Amino acid sequence: MPLNIPILLTWLRILAIPLLITVYFMPAGWATPEERDVAATLIFVAAAITDWADGYLARMLDQTSAFGAFLDPVADKLMVAAALIVLVQLGRADAIVATIIIGREITISALREWMAKIGAAKSVAVSLLGKIKTAAQMAAIPLLLYHVPLFGIDVRLLGNWLIWIAALLTLWSMGYYLRMAWPEIAKRSAEKH
Secondary structure, eight states: OOOOHHHHHHHHHHHHHHHHHHHTTSOGGGOOHHHHHHHHHHHHHHHHHHHHHHHHHHHHTTOOOHHHHHHHHHHHHHHHHHHHHHHHHHTSSOHHHHHHHHHHHHHHHHHHHHHHHTTOGGGGOOOHHHHHHHHHHHHHHHHHHHOSOBTTBOHHHHHHHHHHHHHHHHHHHHHHHHHHHHHHHHHHHHHHO
């Protein structure tokens, strides 16, 4: 397993997951609810920044690797899933939204793995729609973690709108990826009969 700065940043993102969860399970006297929300928001935002930084540094330092290409999206999906589960438990996100987003990630990851196995990975390469979906959820989650008005803006309401938009984009992008993969799926199904 190679260890370089981009992969180290990815591992730090994975290690931040239990930290994010622990913030909400500390003894009551250790932090106020507002302090917990600020800490969780900062942890999530720092993780999102490392997501951008590890890819940028891997390309800039010519330290791309197959292991890094595998670990990076796993870290992203784990962090988003953990944050969504925390938000559902706090009553700040709907379980339907969390199920849509997490279910799509599992489905598309499995689809990409299968497509790579049959040599058709380019059919399900990351699209602009997928990037917009990711941007919406990465903006929504910190707003829902923070939860209190900021500069007179109701971030909870804005976060709710963005997470529902992310859920709709999630369904749309899943449909897009499945449609792109459908010719291979149909071809493989026909070969078995």
